[in-house]
Amino acid sequence: MIKPLKLNQKSSLTLLLAFVMLVLAACGGTTAGGGDSKPEAGEANGTEAPKASEPVKVVWWHSMSGELGKAADKLVADFNASQKNVVVEAVFQGTYDESLNKMKASMDSKSGPALIQVYEIGSRFMIDSKAITPIQQFIDEEKFDISALEENILNYYTFDGKLYSMPFNTSNxxxxxxxxxxxxxxxxxxxxxxxxxxxxxxxxxxxxxxxxxxxxxxxxxxxxxxxxxxxxxxxxxxxxxxxxxxxxxxxxxxxxxxxxxxxxxxxxxxxxxxxxxxxxxxxxxxxxxxxxxxxxxxxxxxxxxxxxxxxxxxxxxxxxxxxxxxxxVIVGGASLYILNNRSEAEQKGAWEFIKFLTEPKQQAFWSVNTGYFPITKKAYDEQLVKDNMAKYPQFKTAVDQLHQTKANKATxxxxxxxxxxxxxxxxxxxxxxxxxxxxxxxxxxxxxxxxxxxxxxxxxxxxx
Missing domain, CATH: 3.40.190.10 (Periplasmic binding protein-like II)
Structure with a gap:
């Protein structure tokens, strides 16, 4: 059973959110690892749990603009067309900083997303906020196999042996x-x-x-x-x-x-x-x-x-x-977090979308159309990636650098x-x-x- 945010966490969360909002407001809208985004955005409205006969609506906030945004929209469209149980609505929310600030502002009203893209340097805050359901919980519940995913990418988002978010756009x-x-x-x-x-x-x-x-x-x-x-x-x-x-x-x-x-x-x-x-x-x-x-x-x-x-x-x-x-090298970019103040159905719907994104076909498309690493090793066997590597052989340098990185606390x-x-x-x-x-x-x-x-x-x- 996925646990919602407990009421006794609220006061400490509010204090933490207020502090970090002040910090981020002073920092402006920087992004990391090639994921620059321009500030724009419409707010997504919270929704009630859907009726049994209706597909679950999952609102996803992201910071991918321009060509990156087009690639993200294509992934969403493909997922929605692949099944009838979940409908993902992608909403561009500006830079990583702007999106995170909007998430904080939405916590009490529950008007925020079920899924949010957060840059890698926001990891400590997301865990401390107690506002998320760790990805590890979904992995353990259905014994989802992550052995095909890149260890040096998962490494960044793993704390005390637990994966808190799923890597999405990754670079070095x-x-x-x-x-x-x-x-x-x-x-x-x-x-x-x-x-x-x-x-x-x-x-x-x-x-x-x-x-x-x-x-x-x-x-x-x-x-x-x-x-x-x-x-x-x-x-x-x-x-x-x-x-x-x-x-x-x-x-x-x-x-x-x-x-x-x-x-x-x-x-x-x-x-x-x-x-x-x-x-x-x-x-x-x-x-x-x-x-x-x-x-x-x-x-x-x-x-x-x-x-x-x-x-x-x-x-x-x-x-x-x-x-x-x-x-x-350390991975840059961002990962996907599931928020625990949404319904269990929405959280599970977000997890279904995440699993779809980890598949080799989707990872091949995302990598070729954005320049980010595939997080799935088998994506390199896809013809799309092979053709792209032939056209841009320089990318092999990046792949080799990732694979030759020694796993330790520094990396x-x-x-x-x-x-x-x-x-x-x-x-x-x-x-x-x-x-x-x-x-x-x-x-x-x-x-x-x-x-x-x-x-x-x-x-x-x-x-x-």
Whole structure:
């Protein structure tokens, strides 16, 4: 039996929601891992449990706009046409932050959805809110087999051995490079740099004739990935997974080493600082102004298409220091949560839709039309994916990077209830370093102190 939200949880939930709404309001509408969405939205109205003769209506709130939204709508249409018991209504709710704020506002009135897409850095809040029915409950009740799903993707959304949400749109960052510029600089285009040291050396050789070696957007997600790739944890207490995090480790050796490397390339004039927007680094890369950049795997098709007829795009694993510990990348993107203030029929209907989305055919369609990873291994056997891989062989880099990631607390990903704000503070510290206002250690320690204070403040709002 699926349990609804208990009344005695209400006061602590209200306090927690009020606190996080203030945090997210201060952060703006950032998204992670290539799932940018424009703010628009209509509110979905709550519905009574349907009569036995009627299909169950499941309202799904998501943050997929543009082509991503079209792909999501196609999945919904296909599901609705595949059976007669459940009708899913997809409603675009703006950015991840905007959608989450609307969900919080709807909790008491029950006017919200049965299913919601939430970005990965919202995981700690969703669990603490006690507003969800863990996906693990549905898996256990019908002994649903998840062995075909990608372990390194499930890993992020698993806490204490329990899967709380189902991954939906998943990406990780890779290094993109201009193979033609590599050839012109005397570098082997089939041997891209793999370490911080090799990137710095290549950037020097690539900086000439009005072109610059590289540019990385000032994006907190990249810093999180650089930590994981060194096997380093971003917050204490096992990255917030053995027990709730209380302190940020941003100023640790992994962070200082990363920012010292990054800042030295700025000082050497082999790296451009183009600010916080990945759109700006993408444009500079497509124009041949820079030879290397970082971006999400979800951006791959757009980057390759933008360079078509101008130069060949190469892809490589995210770089790391030559003496780094075992690590890898953390998944970005978002997952699907079932809310427990909806009827049992709606929750089960949402679960039926989730199962449909995990099937190889649906995962193949979603991956090919969005650039996100399939979460189902068997999707790679689908002809659609095989054809797409032949057209965009660069995507194999991303798949290999995912599969070669070593599973540990670092690569499982940090969790904290104030992650959106922490990401903003991290970006502020990076700016201070690249602009020469503070040393790497000073800026990162300052941001870590601020993040730790906010984590501790958040923890006080969470009921024990």
């Amino acid at each position: 960052p890779i290094l993109y490079y201009n193979k033609d510029m590599f050839k012109a600089a005397g570098l082997d285009p089939e041997k891209p740099p793999a370490t911080y040291e090799e990137v710095a050396e290549a950037a020097k050789k690539l900086t000439k004739d009005g072109q610059t070696g590289a540019s990385f957007a000032i994006y907190g997600w990249f810093m999180e990935q650089f930590f994981a790739n060194q096997g380093a944890e971003l917050v204490n207490n096992g990255n917030g997974r053995t027990s709730p995090a209380t302190d940020s480790l941003l100023g640790s050796e992994a962070g200082v080493k990363t920012m010292t490397w990054w800042k030295q390339m700025i000082d050497d004039k082999t790296m451009l600082n183009l600010g916080r927007k990945t759109d700006d680094t993408k444009k500079a890369f497509a124009a041949g102004q820079i030879a290397m950049t970082l971006d999400s795997t979800a951006a791959l098709r757009g980057i390759v298409n933008a360079a078509e007829g101008k130069f060949e795009v190469g892809t490589a694993f995210l770089p790391k220091p030559k003496d780094a510990q075992d690590g890898g 499982q990903g940090a969790v904290m209830g104030v992650f959106p704000e922490a990401r903003q503070l991290t970006e502020g510290a990076i700016e201070e370093i690249l602009n020469g206002k503070k040393s790497p250690k000073e800026a990162l320690d300052g941001a870590a102190k601020e993040i730790s204070a906010r984590i501790q403040q958040y923890n006080k709002t969470v009921s024990k």
